[in-house]
Amino acid sequence: MPLSTQSQAGDEQYVLVASLDNVRNLSNILKAITFREHAIFNATKNGLKVTVEDSKCLQANAFIQADIFQEFTIKEDSVGFQVNLTVLLDCLTIFGGSTVPGVSTALKMCYNGYGYPLTLFLEEGGVVTVCKINTQEPEEPLDFDFCSTNVTNKVILQSDSLKEAFSELDMTSEILQITMSPSQPYFRLSTFGNSGNAHYDYPKDSDMMELFQCTKTQTNRYKMSLLKPSTKALALSCKVSVRTDSRGFLSLQYLVRNDEGQICFVEYYCCPDEEVEEE
Amino acid sequence: MDCVATGGNVKALAKAIHSLSKIGEELYLEPQDNGLALRSVNSSRSAFACFLLSPLFFQRYRTDPDHSFRCKIPIKSVQAVFKSISSLERSVEKCHIQMNSEKNRLTVALHCKHGLLKTHNLSYQDSESLQAVFDKESCANVLRAQPRLLVDAVLHFPLSQEEVTVSVKSDRVWLRNRVEDDADPSRAMMTELCLSAEEFDHFSIGAETSITFCLKELRGLLVFAESSGLPISVFFSQPGSPVVLNVSDSVLEVNFVLATLSEGLSASWTKATKNSSAKTTPPPDDFMSDDMDSYLIAMETSELPGPSVDPQPCTINHRMQLGSESEEEEEEQIDRPPNKKFCSVFFGSVLHNSQLTNQTVQRQQVLASDSEDEQ
DSSP, X not given: OOSOSGGGGGGGGOSEEEEESOTHHHHHHHHTTOSSSEEEEEEETTEEEEEEEETTTEEEEEEEEGGGSSXXXXXXXXXXXXXXXXXXXXXXXXXXXXXXXXXOOEEEEEEOSTTSOXXXXXXXXXXXXXXXXXXXXXOOOOOOOOOGGGEEEEEEEEHHHHXXXXXXXXXXXSEEEEXXXXXXXXXXXXXXXXXXXXXXXXXXXXXXXXXXXXXXXXXXXXXXXXXXXXXXXXXXXXXXXXXXXXXXXXXXXXXXXOTTSOEEEEEEEEOOOOOOXXX | OEEEEETHHHHXXXXXXXXXXXXXXXXXXXXXXXXXXXXXEOTTSOEEEEEEEOGGGSSEXXXXXXXXXXXXXXXXXXXXXXXXXXXXXXHEEEEEEEEETTTTEEEEEEEEGGGOEEEEEEXXXXXXXXXXXXXXXXXXXXXXXXXXXXXXXXXXXXXTOOEEEEEEOSSEEEEEEOOOTTSOTTTOOOOEEEEEGGGSSEEEESSOEEEEEEHHHHHHHHHHHHHHTOOEEEEEOSTTSOEEEEEEOSSEEEXXXXXXXXXXXXXXXXXXXXXXXXXXXXXXXXXXXXXXXXXXXXXXXXXXXXXXXXXOSOOOOOOOEEOOOOHHHHHHHHHSOSOHHHXXXXXXXXXXXXXXXXXXXXXXXXHHHHHHHOO
């Protein structure tokens, strides 16, 4: 543990102390949900959950389990605060976020409780930077009430196959239409743009399809602008689970493997667009 | 229309689309009995390109004999379908192009690995046939080279370089960048390179000459030729008449027809006025009464034999005529000279000439009178 032991002295006063040997394990996953400035942090014994929301229609959550951290001490059942995510990421990558193997930034993140700033100790090559980020009153995150018992359709795909589709999507289309069905076309992504429409069909027996559980044909439209940020998570992930519930709400769960091969999750919830007649 | 391309031919098709996108804004698609024709022309109509993919290029090629069909599609939307050549190469197994006349959609279906199916339904507009009339066989000079040779040669010119001058002698070729007349000579950089005849697969020079044409379109063709590894043949005769670049093999034929600058215009002008001073200045009305279509294309106007001028020793007729599509577009062409740059390059030398009586006339008229007097 390269971090200086001097700062250990006042640890007792903190309600939350979390240390990481490689800050990239945190910064990368936070990048996957950076589409709005404010992020709600909620720490429990299980780990850290970071939530970002947009337009009351989209919510992204990043879960970093306690065992990802080398040290994770929490003195209360639940600790919550809100910080500017852009500022936090700038601090976490203050040493440049080098990807050279063997060179990593260590992090110790401390929080003193309500009204105190979030304190970051960052160390790389013997140089320590201390950052204090003012915390804000935590907002209540939206409850999408997305319950696994209400899930109508679910597929799990290898991310590679979706990455290609998302990189090619016609961005002149305002919406992305997702069709999931127990019969053809099984799983379809559609766009309706200036030059015409496009459909991407994934058969249920494709090698890329790890799980296919569709009970009922569902066609829902989602705002492209809302789903666009999720491509950041997709790019990091190795598998993605796409679920829709009976109301047409969309849940995208990304399984992300970090540099050490540990698994974290990023989750996006999105409200469907208004019902429109099918073309 | 219903056709299917597989394997490497999908990539060739994609490369063809990318090449055509260097020419114009629209892709003209016409299924013919002898293959699928993909064409494009630039806005000033000084460059035309045609890819003819023979029925053998496709695994399946069917046209509806009772129902001839032609359309134009914004090339950007077709390009989007074939966006990433690398992913196309990696994953696409089959490309199925189909006409859905009921829905007015052209359907391009890409069958990819792992069963993924990408279907693009593209909207199109009906169009007239786009055709350039040119006769490359009668060109005095023919060069044929491996794409690599030309790619390496063109590499020396910066991307911002618009035109290149190719000069030929009996045993060698010079490539030179063209410096604008108004460019500051102290800042202009000249690049010149010389290729020996031995570097070419075929080298026959009937008339030592020097032609100038746009690099952009040539680069477009080189991308295609390089990826397909096919040699490029260059046909040309003299400045002012189009240069034809051809790439072909057993299943496809590509022709790029590019306008060349009439560099020697002022000289020929003087000659012409001396020879036939009585006939030189045509009444401006003459333009109006004449065949409009033939005046639309800058490159052609400098080529049309003057009606009253004696037949020239050079009887080769390198005409390039573009079938015009619609009234609307014709008018558009007449209303505004499409590419100022090109106009100025074409007629700059004429305008300098003090003998020109109607200097103040509009460009389009200059275009006409010019053609009358050139030869």
